Every structure is written in structure tokens, then in C-alpha cells.
Amino acid sequence: MSRGLPTVSSDRTIDRSEALVDRASELVPGISQTGSKTPTQFVQGVSPTHIERAKGSRLWDVDGNEYVDCNAALGPILLGHNYPAVTEAVTEQLQDGTMFTMEHPLHVEVAELLAEVVPCAEMVKFAKSGNDVTTLAAKVARAHTGRDVIATQGYHGWPDVWMADNENLNAGIPDAVGDYTESFEYNDIESVERIFEDHPDDVAAIVTTPVNLEEPEDGFLEELRDLADREGAVLVFDEVLTGFRFAIGGAQEYFGVTPDLACFAKAMANGYPISALAGSREVMGVMNDDDFFYSMTYAGDAASLAAAKAAITVQREEDVHGHIAEKGAALMEGYNDLAAELELADVTRAEGFPARFSIGFDDDIGTGAPTEDEDGSGGRLVRSLFMQEAHRRGVLYTGSHLPTYSHTDQDVEFTLEVYRECLEVVSEALEAGDVAERLEGDLVGATLRERTGEND
Ligand SMILES: Cc1ncc(COP(=O)(O)O)c(C=O)c1O
Numbered sequence: 162m163s164r165g166l167p168t169v170s171s172d173r174t175i176d177r178s179e180a181l182v183d184r185a186s187e188l189v190p191g192i193s194q195t196g197s198k199t200p201t202q203f204v205q206g207v208s209p210t211h212i213e214r215a216k217g218s219r220l221w222d223v224d225g226n227e228y229v230d231c232n233a234a235l236g237p238i239l240l241g242h243n244y245p246a247v248t249e250a251v252t253e254q255l256q257d258g259t260m261f262t263m264e265h266p267l268h269v270e271v272a273e274l275l276a277e278v279v280p281c282a283e284m285v286k287f288a289k290s291g292n293d294v295t296t297l298a299a300k301v302a303r304a305h306t307g308r309d310v311i312a313t314q315g316y317h318g319w320p321d322v323w324m325a326d327n328e329n330l331n332a333g334i335p336d337a338v339g340d341y342t343e344s345f346e347y348n349d350i351e352s353v354e355r356i357f358e359d360h361p362d363d364v365a366a367i368v369t370t371p372v373n374l375e376e377p378e379d380g381f382l383e384e385l386r387d388l389a390d391r392e393g394a395v396l397v398f399d400e401v402l403t404g405f406r407f408a409i410g411g412a413q414e415y416f417g418v419t420p421d422l423a424c425f426a427k428a429m430a431n432g433y434p435i436s437a438l439a440g441s442r443e444v445m446g447v448m449n450d451d452d453f454f455y456s457m458t459y460a461g462d463a464a465s466l467a468a469a470k471a472a473i474t475v476q477r478e479e480d481v482h483g484h485i486a487e488k489g490a491a492l493m494e495g496y497n498d499l500a501a502e503l504e505l506a507d508v509t510r511a512e513g514f515p516a517r518f519s520i521g522f523d524d525d526i527g528t529g530a531p532t533e534d535e536d537g538s539g540g541r542l543v544r545s546l547f548m549q550e551a552h553r554r555g556v557l558y559t560g561s562h563l564p565t566y567s568h569t570d571q572d573v574e575f576t577l578e579v580y581r582e583c584l585e586v587v588s589e590a591l592e593a594g595d596v597a598e599r600l601e602g603d604l605v606g607a608t609l610r611e612r613t614g615e616n617d
Pocket residue numbers: 235290291292293295315316317318319370399400401402426427
């Protein structure tokens with residue numbers, strides 16, 4: 162699927178993007194609906210803010226500028242934007258309607274598909290977003306165990322149960338909720354054990370992202386499995402980002418550790434809004450109890466179910482994950498080679514996994530800029546300059562990289578050529594001590610992951 166390279170116009174503007182931001186700022190608190198899509202996450206004045214259309218690995222902003230996509234809409238796009246098999250399945254379903262007074266048969270079909278491909282899935286319940294199913298997982302675990310405390314690590318969404326323990330982002334959450342959420346460190350089994358010691362017989366669940374950017378070390382996932390079994394707690398993997406991305410059966414298949422419950426959303430339907438809680442019959446069965454309540458009008462919309470069926474079927478029939486692993490590894494290795502060649506490897510690197518990695522800059526880079534003192538982060542200034550240069554050249558760099566089945570060798574080569582030029586600018590700016598002067602827009606704000614205290 163070869164396409165021409167993004168054409169970068171010398172009179173590139175972002176006028177329409179900026180006009181939309183002006184209008185939204187009067188109407189929409191925070192301007193965007195999604196934390197990571199807020200204009201402050203980008204170099205305001207240079208970066209686009211609104212995307213009009215996308216196809217395969219490419220995006221076009223509202224001013225007609227074309228980009229190679231690196232971020233896959235924060236994860237939902239696994240096969241590529243507007244992927245034909247998914248678009249056709251949804252279009253066909255639309256002719257028959259999407260919401261009915263009773264369930265559509267696809268509801269059973271997609272549950273059966275999930276049970277076939279996801280190791281922990283003996284029963285399945287659908288919802289719309291990642292938040293819905295992570296929060297449902299906590300409720301199921303509490304109902305199943307009759308305990309209250311949730312031991313957690315990683316980002317699981319905005320609901321109170323997840324943010325209660327985050328002192329930077331707990332506005333609007335009663336203090337008492339925080340008594341039942343306890344955080345631990347990834348790869349630190351003792352930090353999890355301490356929560357069990359502090360709350361004897363009251364920890365309902367260990368809820369964790371199975372993997373972040375770092376590898377699980379020293380059998381960490383196996384140790385979580387053993388600890389949960391020993392203590393009678395429910396082990397929950399939040400696979401909202403890793404599900405269908407690391408493997409068709411998620412990170413639990415990739416790492417060979419099966420949780421009691423797992424949460425899926427993003428890549429499950431290649432961009433259509435559907436999520437699922439999957440898990441063992443024993444734990445999920447509590448939802449059949451008379452006093453357990455969960456209901457959602459839109460949970461079983463047939464268009465999203467059709468998208469999920471098509472997206473999962475493509476993954477079963479084609480080597481989607483092999484392709485993503487190959488293109489991701491080429492990008493990661495290519496970037497790290499460039500950083501080494503330009504003698505920047507001590508301040509920037511691609512880290513993580515080919516299916517999901519991050520390209521970032523160390524916080525303590527000395528740039529000599531006044532903003533460093535105000536902001537405490539030379540890294541953010543350098544990242545802003547790198548982003549500015551990438552966006553101008555047609556690569557929609559955001560930091561996080563989520564390659565898709567539609568990324569071609571040509572996309573990888575183009576992206577690496579652009580990254581080479583961006584790193585050359587960074588290198589010159591660091592040498593001259595004029596990083597801040599070269600930044601033509603605003604410094605990027607803290608990422609959602611930084612604000613929520615995540616390590617990625
Ligand atoms: C691991 C993880 N869990 C939960 C969520 C929340 O999902 P959503 O934004 O679909 O509600 C996200 C979103 O980024 C996520 O990455």
C-alpha cells in the first residue's frame with residue numbers, strides 16, 4: 162500500500178486550527194474532550210490542533226497539512242485509519258440500524274470471539290470506554306471478595322476510584338474515597354505486599370497495567386498472580402492500551418500470565434467506541450447476583466460490535482502483530498541509532514516495546530534557557546523544539562508511538578529522515594545554547610502521564 166510522501170508546503174499555516182481553538186475556548190472547558198488532545202500538549206502556534214480526516218498511516222489537519230501518524234489516536238487505531246474491512250462492516254451495519262430495543266446477535270458473536278482469543282475470557286461484558294470497564298472491574302472485585310481496598314498502579318481513567326489517591330488530580334473527590342485506593346510501584350512486589358499488610362483481609366483487587374515502558378522484571382507479573390492467589394484478591398490487568406496491540410490476546414498472552422479480570426477498549430474495534438471486561442466465570446459470575454447493578458444504554462451498539470468483529474477477524478487472518486512488531490522495531494532502532502550518531506544518546510532515546518514505545522528527552526538537559534528555572538525541565542523545552550520541527554516536516558510526533566498495520570517501510574523511512582533533521586536542529590541548538598530562541602510557539606505542557614504520576 163504505497164502512497165506518496167507527505168507534501169510539506171512552504172507556506173504551511175495552521176489558521177483554521179487556531180480559529181477552532183478560539184471558538185472552543187469560549188465553550189468547552191479545557192478546549193478538548195481528551196487530556197492528551199488538549200492544545201497545550203503541543204507547540205501552540207506551530208502544531209495543528211484539529212484533524213479533519215485520516216487514511217491508513219496518514220492524517221490531514223483542518224488546514225490541509227498532511228502527516229505520518231505516530232500516535233494512532235492514543236491507541237485505538239491498530240489496523241490503520243479508515244481500514245477498509247472495518248469501514249465496510251460498519252457501513253453495512255448502518256443500513257440495518259445500530260440501536261434496538263433488544264440486543265443484536267453481534268453481542269453474542271463478539272463475546273464468543275473474545276472468549277476464543279483472550280486467555281482469561283470465560284465471560285465478557287461490554288461497555289463504551291476504558292474508564293467504564295476499569296471501574297466495573299473494581300466493582301466486580303469488591304462484590305466478589307466482599308472487601309474494599311483496591312491496590313493499583315498505572316493510569317486507569319478519571320473516575321474517583323483511580324484518582325482518589327492522586328493528590329494533584331483529586332478535585333471533586335471526597336477524601337473518604339482515598340481511604341480505599343492504595344498505589345504501588347510497578348516492578349516492586351514489596352510495595353504491593355505492604356498494602357496487603359496495611360489492610361489485612363481487606364484488599365479486593367490488584368489492578369495494574371500489565372506493562373508500561375519498562376519490561377516486567379524478576380517475574381513481577383507471576384509474583385502478582387501468586388500474591389493475589391495467596392491473599393484471595395482478584396488480579397486485574399488493565400489492557401485498555403495493550404489489548405489487541407501486544408498480541409491478539411493482549412499482554413497476558415504476550416507475557417504468559419493470566420489475570421482473573423482484564424479490561425479492553427482502544428484497539429478492540431480499530432477506533433469505534435466499545436470496551437469489554439473479560440474474566441473468569443468465578444469472578445465475573447458475581448454480576449449475575451440480584452444485588453449487583455450495571456447497565457448502559459449504548460453498551461451494545463451494533464456498529465461498534467460490527468467494527469470489533471471485523472477488526473478481530475483481520476487480526477486472526479493476517480499477521481497484524483508481526484507487521485507492527487517489525488515496523489515498530491525499525492523505528493525504535495532507527496531512532497536510537499540516529500541519537501547515537503548525533504551524540505545525543507545520553508539525553509534522548511526510544512524506549513518501550515515495538516508495539517508501543519516512547520521517544521522522549523531527559524528532564525535535566527541543560528539548555529541554558531530561562532524557562533528551565535521556571536519550569537524545572539530543560540527536557541520539555543527540547544521536546545517542544547523537536548515536536549515543532551517534526552510537525553513542520555509532516556510527522557505528527559507526540560512522544561508516544563503506536564505503530565499500525567498500515568505503516569509501511571516508506572512511512573518508517575520518511576519518519577526517520579524527519580527525525581534525523583529534528584535531532585540535527587536539537588543538536589545545533591544545544592551546542593549554541595539557544596533552544597528557547599528557536600522555539601516559535603509555546604512550550605508543551607506536562608503530559609497526562611506526567612500529571613498522573615505515570616512513568617510513561
Ligand atoms: C491503560 C488505560 N486504562 C484506562 C484508560 C481510560 O480509557 P478511556 O479513555 O477509553 O476511558 C486509558 C486511556 O488512556 C488507558 O491507557
